[in-house]
Amino acid sequence: MRMTVIGCGYLGAVHAASMAELGHDVVGIDVDEAKIAALASGLPPFFEPGLPELLDRALATGRLRFTTDYAEARGNAVHFVAVGTPQQPGALAADLKYVHAAADALAPVLTPGDLVVGKSTVPVGTARALAARLEGTGAVVAWNPEFLREGFAIEDTLHPDRLVYGLPDEPDSRDLVRATLDEVYAATIADGTPVVATDLETAELVKSAANAFLATKISFINAMAEVCEAAGADVTQLADAIGHDARIGRRFLNAGLGFGGGCLPKDIRAFMARAGELGADQALTFLREVDQINMRRRSRAVDLAREALGGSVLGRKIAVLGLAFKPDSDDVRDSPALNVAAQLALQGASVLCHDPRAIENSRRRFPELSYVATIAEAVRDADAVMVLTEWNDYRELDPVLLAEQVAQPIVIDGRNCLDSAAWRAAGWRYRALGRPREA
Numbered sequence: 051m052r053m054t055v056i057g058c059g060y061l062g063a064v065h066a067a068s069m070a071e072l073g074h075d076v077v078g079i080d081v082d083e084a085k086i087a088a089l090a091s092g093l094p095p096f097f098e099p100g101l102p103e104l105l106d107r108a109l110a111t112g113r114l115r116f117t118t119d120y121a122e123a124r125g126n127a128v129h130f131v132a133v134g135t136p137q138q139p140g141a142l143a144a145d146l147k148y149v150h151a152a153a154d155a156l157a158p159v160l161t162p163g164d165l166v167v168g169k170s171t172v173p174v175g176t177a178r179a180l181a182a183r184l185e186g187t188g189a190v191v192a193w194n195p196e197f198l199r200e201g202f203a204i205e206d207t208l209h210p211d212r213l214v215y216g217l218p219d220e221p222d223s224r225d226l227v228r229a230t231l232d233e234v235y236a237a238t239i240a241d242g243t244p245v246v247a248t249d250l251e252t253a254e255l256v257k258s259a260a261n262a263f264l265a266t267k268i269s270f271i272n273a274m275a276e277v278c279e280a281a282g283a284d285v286t287q288l289a290d291a292i293g294h295d296a297r298i299g300r301r302f303l304n305a306g307l308g309f310g311g312g313c314l315p316k317d318i319r320a321f322m323a324r325a326g327e328l329g330a331d332q333a334l335t336f337l338r339e340v341d342q343i344n345m346r347r348r349s350r351a352v353d354l355a356r357e358a359l360g361g362s363v364l365g366r367k368i369a370v371l372g373l374a375f376k377p378d379s380d381d382v383r384d385s386p387a388l389n390v391a392a393q394l395a396l397q398g399a400s401v402l403c404h405d406p407r408a409i410e411n412s413r414r415r416f417p418e419l420s421y422v423a424t425i426a427e428a429v430r431d432a433d434a435v436m437v438l439t440e441w442n443d444y445r446e447l448d449p450v451l452l453a454e455q456v457a458q459p460i461v462i463d464g465r466n467c468l469d470s471a472a473w474r475a476a477g478w479r480y481r482a483l484g485r486p487r488e489a
C-alpha cells in the first residue's frame with residue numbers, strides 16, 4: 051500500500067520506518083529540511099534504539115523515502131498525520147498549529163476517497179474539525195492514536211498492546227476505512243494484536259485517558275512516597291507489595307523524580323484544558339493534583355541534597371548523573387533530572403552533569419550548566435552524587451571504586467534504581483525519595 055507520513059519527528063519517523071518494515075511504500079514529509087536530509091541518509095536526528103538499523107533496511111529496499119515536498123503525497127491511499135501538538139506557551143491547552151498546517155498543505159494534493167489518519171495526540175473534537183477543514187477534497191478522516199514509548203518505540207509500533215481506530219459515522223465510509231486500516235496493519239493483526247474500532251471522539255479520548263491514567267499511577271506512588279518519608283516507611287517495598295495485586299499491577303509504580311518528557315506532562319494539562327472547554331472541568335481537577343505531586347518530587351530531591359550537605363548546597367560540588375527524562379533516550383523535554391540540576395545550580399552548587407546521550411540537548415536548554423563526558427569527571431572530588439535518570443551505566447556503578455573518587459560518599463538515588471544495601475556496605479550515606487534514612 052502507498053502511504054504518506056506527515057511530520058517526521060519522533061512519532062512520524064518511527065511510524066514511517068515501521069510501515070516500510072511491514073511492506074508498505076512510504077513517503078515521509080516534514081517542513082524541516084535538516085531533519086529530512088538526516089533521515090534520508092539513515093541518521094535519525096534523535097536517539098532511539100534500533101531506529102538507525104530499521105531506517106537503513108527500509109531505505110535500502112527503496113520502500114521508504116523522505117521529502118519536504120507535499121506533492122509527493124499525491125496518489126497515496128493513506129496519509130498519516132503525526133505532527134507535534136505541544137503545550138501552548140503560557141497556557142495549558144495543546145497548540146494545534148502544526149495539525150492545521152499539515153492539513154492545509156495536504157489538501158491540494160488529496161483526491162476523493164483518500165484516507166487521512168490522525169496519529170498525533172489531540173484534544174477531543176480535533177478529528178471532526180479536521181474533517182470539516184478538508185471538506186471539498188473528498189478525503190475521509192479517521193483517528194488512530196499511537197501509544198509508543200520512547201526507548202521502545204519500534205517494538206511498540208510493530209507489536210502494540212492494541213490498535214485503536216476512530217472511524218467516521220457513515221456506515222459505508224466506516225466499513226471502507228476499517229478495511230483499509232486492517233490492510234495497513236495486516237501483519238500486526240495477524241500477530242494477534244486486538245483492534246478496538248470506535249468513533250472519532252472515543253478514539254481521541256482513549257489516548258488522553260491512557261496518558262492521564264499512567265501519569266496518575268506515577269503520582270499516586272509518589273504521593274505514597276511523601277507519606278513514607280513522613281512515616282519512616284519504604285515506598286519501594288510498598289509498591290512491590292501492592293503491585294502483587296493483579297488489579298493494581300507493579301508496572302508504572304516506580305517512585306522517584308516523577309514523570310517528564312514530551313507527552314505525559316503536556317497531555318494531562320491539555321486534557322484538563324479541553325475538559326474545561328467542554329464544561330466537564332470538575333471531572334479532571336484531580337489531574338491538577340497529579341501534576342503538582344509530580345512537580346513537588348523535583349523540589350524534594352533538591353531538599354534531600356541540601357539536607358545531606360548540612361543545610362546548604364552553596365559552593366558544594368555535586369555530580370549529577372542523568373539528564374534525559376528517562377533512560378535510553380536523549381530527550382530532555384520537561385526532564386525532571388535537568389530541572390533538578392538547574393535548581394541546584396541556581397542555589398549556588400557547583401554542578402557537573404553527565405548523561406550517556408542527552409548532553410547536547412541539555413546544553414541547548416541550559417548552556418550555563420557544566421557538562422562532562424565521563425562519569426569519572428563528574429564524580430571526582432564531589433561532595434554528593436545524585437543519580438537522576440536510571441541508565442544502566444549508573445545502576446552498574448561499583449560503589450566501592452566510586453567511593454575512592456569522591457570527596458564525601460553521599461549518594462542521592464532520585465530513581466530508586468541503586469542497590470541501597472551494596473552502596474551502604476561500601477560506606478556511602480544513601481538517600482532516596484520515599485525511603486527511610488537508614489537501612
Ligand code: UGA
Nearest residue numbers: 196197198199200268302303304308309310311313375376
Ligand atoms: C508515554 C506513554 O507511556 C506512551 O504510552 C505514550 O504513547 C507516550 O507517552 C506518548 O504519548 O507519546 P514516554 O513519554 O515515552 O511514553 O515515556 P514513559 O515510559 O511513559 O515515561 C514517562 C515518564 O514517567 C518518564 O519521565 C519516566 O521516568 C516516568 N516514570 C515512568 C516514573 O517516574 N515511574 C514509573 O513507574 C514509570
